[in-house]
Amino acid sequence: MRIKDIAKLAGVSPATVSRVMNNNGYVKEEKREAVLKVIKEVDYQPNPIAQSLKNQKSHMLGVIVPKISTETASRVVAGVTEVAKVHGYQVLIANTDLDIEEEINYLKFLSNKSVDGIIMMGTEVTDRHLAVMDKLAVPIVILGQEVKGYTSIIHNDYDASFSMTEYLIKQHHREIAFIGVDEKDEAVGVVRKKAYLDCLNKYAVKVDSKLMAIGDFDIDTGYQMMQQILTHKTPTAVFAVTDHLAIGAIHALLDAGLRVPDDVSVVGIGDIKLAAYLNPPLTTVHYTFKTSGKMAAEAVFELMEDDTKQGKRFMTTFELKTRASVKAI
């Protein structure tokens, strides 16, 4: 069913049908009703693609995620879709599976008016990303990393990580192992580690490189890194930069015959849905990922209206969730 068919059925011109559909321009009440009647009868829905071509608006938002099957990603996407829906927008998912080439390809593809705005969940933002982003035809918001000149939604990784370390120190822990990730991920790999180190220094706690391990984001990696640390020394507490790594660490500790938290305390960051239901319930930092998604979407819509507002920096809040996985000494 095209607008032309509706026009024929209602005995008017396509232009009149369009006016009725979009509620603009004058149209006699009589004809309006005739058109509406036909529209209802045949359940006419305009072709969104033709509308997009004509209006130069696709009413779609693109979201580039590094890995869709993670809780973080799905919470972000949930937030984005929620705001998008309010604006009558659809959400296009581009899953890159951590492939930088894919990320750049999607940036190019999604631009060119295929979507009206892009939200990129960043891990590593390289110069090549920037080169492409500079030429983008549509507004973009980066989520999870800070990028100069671009609106970014960042999680307060520094303060969160610092607070968490400080919390452990205030529970009188002095041998705090660190399980981190590669520095390619600026927010998680660099910032969280820096905050940990800064905090140790502030409280004059000696940094012991034997208590530190760096790997990827997998639960199993957390397990292995914990094992590796244990070969050197048994800490009184473990600070893992994500909840998954913390879970892996806990299992390594248990398998080594240690009790959590009685022998070793463990904390993570992220507050995944099950963190409170683990055994022991995990002390962690709650990040408002869904809210981040909403903020990112709102920022994109703002940029769509006024692209001079680029470069804003939003910092989301966090909350320390103290649960049973930590025991004071």
Place this chain on the structure above:
Amino acid sequence: MRIKDIAKLAGVSPATVSRVMNNNGYVKEEKREAVLKVIKEVDYQPNPIAQSLKNQKSHMLGVIVPKISTETASRVVAGVTEVAKVHGYQVLIANTDLDIEEEINYLKFLSNKSVDGIIMMGTEVTDRHLAVMDKLAVPIVILGQEVKGYTSIIHNDYDASFSMTEYLIKQHHREIAFIGVDEKDEAVGVVRKKAYLDCLNKYAVKVDSKLMAIGDFDIDTGYQMMQQILTHKTPTAVFAVTDHLAIGAIHALLDAGLRVPDDVSVVGIGDIKLAAYLNPPLTTVHYTFKTSGKMAAEAVFELMEDDTKQGKRFMTTFELKTRASVKAI
């Protein structure tokens, strides 16, 4: 940049540029190179919307999910995007938040050539859904529920649930509590319960309605339903129809001073990522949600080529994951 601009820059007609882009028709090697050179220089990307309008193909797949921020949904979406990518397709997410009106609206909207195919993760499929689905302009595949006349990817809920119950019985459990969900969800609410009851009957285990509770999908609901059952009687095992419900149940049991699995065994269905890392590790049924997503996408692509292949019924496999949350009597 439009095709016309490229043509001008390369000193040819738009038609020639199009021929080069799509590798069809004759074009002299010399001109081809000139065109390719310009395309590379200006990094020309054709407008996907104009292409869609012309080709009557959007190269997009729509996925209707009841709740994007669940692990099931994200695993399904991961599978769909993976297959979509192979076919050069994008994935449009429609998150309905369990709202039936939204589901129907999206079905209508996504049709009309906005997408070339639809995958619907079903919960309840009402007559109104069917009325809309019958008129759909694009192929659709239902995932998670069986719908007559439509290609469906179903998880073998009956056998999975039966096997799980049977497993508990073979561990000599006779007082097996059941924590289920409302019958609106055919697969989870009806089929899994029926299999549980059938299995009890087969082994001549008495059904005790006091040991059964029905609620929604939340962890907390699992907690409350377990508490409710405990007011009547303490079973030797608990069969929860999802892992989340099982987790809630475990916590209710622990809070009631019971040990898992020493006093009460607990099982779930779904095998969420953390199931193996819970304490105790959860005995559950592994469903291949990502594979389901892939199958659904492949089925949609098949239907796009040949829509007479409608009505196929794919059953995914499952695997019993026996872990420490069950103890034989």
Place this chain on the structure above:
DNA sequence: TTGTACGCGTTATCAA
């Protein structure tokens, strides 16, 4: 082997 011209379905401009 190449270019011109039309149409995909819509909206907006202009003239009536």
Place this chain on the structure above:
DNA sequence: TTGATAACGCGTACAA
């Protein structure tokens, strides 16, 4: 208040 008509950017039949 209405209707023809011209775009939007692309692909392709047809003519050259």
